[in-house]
Amino acid sequence: MKKVALIFVFITVLVMTGCLSVADRYGPEFASSSQSQNGPVITITNNTGQTCYFLQFSSVTAKDWGDDKLGETSVLANGRGFRTRLPEPLSVQNRYDFRMIDENGDVYEKRDVLLKENINIIFTIEDYSHNYNDN
Numbered sequence: 001m002k003k004v005a006l007i008f009v010f011i012t013v014l015v016m017t018g019c020l021s022v023a024d025r026y027g028p029e030f031a032s033s034s035q036s037q038n039g040p041v042i043t044i045t046n047n048t049g050q051t052c053y054f055l056q057f058s059s060v061t062a063k064d065w066g067d068d069k070l071g072e073t074s075v076l077a078n079g080r081g082f083r084t085r086l087p088e089p090l091s092v093q094n095r096y097d098f099r100m101i102d103e104n105g106d107v108y109e110k111r112d113v114l115l116k117e118n119i120n121i122i123f124t125i126e127d128y129s130h131n132y133n134d135n
Helices: 002-017 024-026
Strands: 030-032 042-045 050-057 081-085 097-100 106-114 120-124 128-131
Touching: 042 050, 042 097, 097 120, 106 120
Parallel strands: 030 081, 042 120
Antiparallel strands: 042 081, 050 097, 097 106, 106 128
């Protein structure tokens, strides 16, 4: 718990001092992933009312969530979208699970989402699952 609180304080200081990626938070309407992948582009939009610090997704058959797609220096502000490319074509994998974790440790999940090219996956308060610190 102390480690999570310390990380939160550290990230807050970085945000307040402008060390985090300001363009991704406040600049263009959409931040983008720079990963080179083969699948279609999708958009994940944060309408939870909170700033999210972690964004993960994986195929429904995967055993874990995978890497944080925002990276270490970006956050996804409320009302903003994040564009990224899926790792595989839809003909190979078209169902994914999505998870966002906000600044308070609240987890939002969407499971078994059937994807299509250029889909916009919108997270809202209705997608709240649990608090990460309660595990």
